[in-house]
Amino acid sequence: MKMPTRFQITRLAILTLAATLLLLPYIYMVGFSLKPVDEIFAGGLSPLPREFAGIANYLGALEREPLLRYLANGVIVCAGILFFQLLFAVPCAYAMAKLRFPGRSLMLGIVLFGLLIPIQATSLPIYVGLAWTGLTDTYTALIVPFISSVFAVFLFYQFLRTIPDDLLDAARLDGCGEISIVVRIVLPLIMPAATAFGIFSVVSHWNDLFWPLVITRSPELNTPPLGILAFRSEEAGDSYGELMAGTAIITAPLVIAFLLAQRRFIEGISLGALKG
Amino acid sequence: MNTQSPSSLASERPSPAPSAAGVLKAPPHLASTFIGWSFVLPFLVALSVFVLAPTAAVIAISFTDWQLGRDTISFVGLENYRALLTARVPRISAANTIIYALMVTPLSVILGLWLAILIESSPMGRAFFRSACFLPVVSTTVAMAIVWEFLLHPTLGPVNSALLLFGLPAQRFLSDAALVLPTLAFIAIWENAGYTMVLFVAGLKSISAELYDAAAVDGADRPWERFWTVTFPLLGPTMVFVVIIMLLRSFRVFETVATLTGGGPRRASEVMLYTIYQEGFQFFQVGYASAITVVFVIFLLVLTLVNFRLMDRSVHYK
DSSP states (O other), rough: OOHHHHHHHHHHHHHHHHHHHHHHHHHHHHHHSSHHHHHHHHSSSSOOOOOOOOHHHHHHHHHHSSSHHHHHHHHHHHHHHHHHHHHHHHHHHHHHOOOOOTTHHHHHHHHHHHHHHOOHHHHHHHHHHHHHHTTTSSSSHHGGSSSOHHHHHHHHHHHHSSSSSHHHHHHHHOOOOOHIIIIIIHHTHHHHHHHHHHHHHHHHHOOOOOOHHOOOOOOOGGOOOHHHHHHHHHHHOOHHHHHHHHHHHHHHHHHHHHHHHHHHHHHOOOOOGGGG | OOSSOOHHHHSOOOSSOOHHHHHHOOOOOHHHHHHHHHHHHHHHHEEEEIIIIHHHHHHHHHTTTOTTOSOOOOBBBBBHHHHHOOOHHHHHHHHHHHHHHHHHHHHHHHHHHHHHHHTTTTTTTTHHHHHHHHHHHOOOHHHHHHHHHTTTTTTTTTTHHHHHHHOOOOTTTOOOOTTTHHHHHHHHHHHHHHHHHHHHHHHHSSSHHHHHHHHHHHTSSSSSHIIIIHHHHHHHHHHHHHHHHHHHHTTTOHHHIIIIIIIIIITTTHHHHHHHIIIIIISOOOOHHHHHHHHHHHHHHHHHHHHHHHHHHHHHOO
């Protein structure tokens, strides 16, 4: 298949144009985060600042709202969710894939059924339950509804089924108990699947607005999306430079993580498509 | 570690007796039942508390008139569902959600397919363009929505500056009832094109080069001909899968509405999840909101079931 070079040039030109259009919001976000107020109010198309006000905008943004605290909250909540998801899902998936016990096929049915239930179905009763136990507006409330991931069990189950039994039998012959098999053999084996799932889980919970909006009230518990909303409503419409600096700060962690591990992110998030 | 267990001794024997290995392979029945369930049980308990019980509860509550903060609760049968059919807001909300999904899905799918084919057609710059298109997918939607709000600002925004430059009138994209839904759909297409692109790339990779060669032998050697004779037919299953995924994603729109419009102006951007949020968590009409939730979830369920069936079928093709 020989491609004419004219095709190559057209392809590059079209793709460059498309990529520029898709990246335009980022270009403007960063550009305007470097502009002084009067320049923003002059309007106009150029994202480039004539006069550099970046330091003032970013320091101003950090001073106005505890954005770093919101990012830390995001880390706490996402890490907590992922930790418990793996803690519950890995042994469960291992048992379902590799151990024979009565009730195993029933478990498989329950997992498949669980895959059908979207998170939106459960939020009202969980809210009521947390309100009864006085747990709303806590880190616990932000983490706990997501700790049992059917999707994780399903993924790890599928993955572990492809692993030959010989490996596990060899470990048993060496005197490994089932718990140390999970820790020393299963965990390293499912690392690729766990990484992909982890990225999917972290990205979706970092970006989630619905549940944090419903369950928290205190500003100290703001997750990144809530934090940037608080920032916007607090500032009565004049310092757009600081607002853009704030959005840049809130967006930065995931964007940087993505740029460092692009292939893994794409893998992990497209894997999430299986869940719908 | 230092003490040698009988089983490790057994493994060091030059030729382990098959019977011994067989015994070790299948531990005693009672023990394996115990181990199996002790591994499954923690997950099962968490699942019951946070998924299964709440799902049952939301259905049960939907048949009551329960309001949070009120002591009385009574069974009202299908009253909430009847109210749902006659009330104005849920109807508008459902209609908006469907219109929104019908704008977002086809355009994201077509744009994603187009990008995927263009990116995959040559290795030059492939990784760069793939990542550039994917960046909106990983970015925090609320933050990017605020950036879009600024870009679309009636007086300061670059979009309106550009319109004026071309001699067109400035628009109030987010506060004009006729424009607000298409504007939100546009933001979603911007966000999702890279997502569908990646899913299509996976589909494209599974089409073997031999088929293109065969098509070339048969005289289909222009890119467009090859697309219609090879790519498009073989991408069929992927296409259906991506369409359903996008329908599911766009039915669940919430972030941009909550951030930018609050369902307004005059309910022109009221969508299902936002209605559930308001009725349930702001007005505390738990019974009524549960009924909306049940209807909404049935919506999603049907699509998910179709998707599962298709995935099952596509496994058989392999």
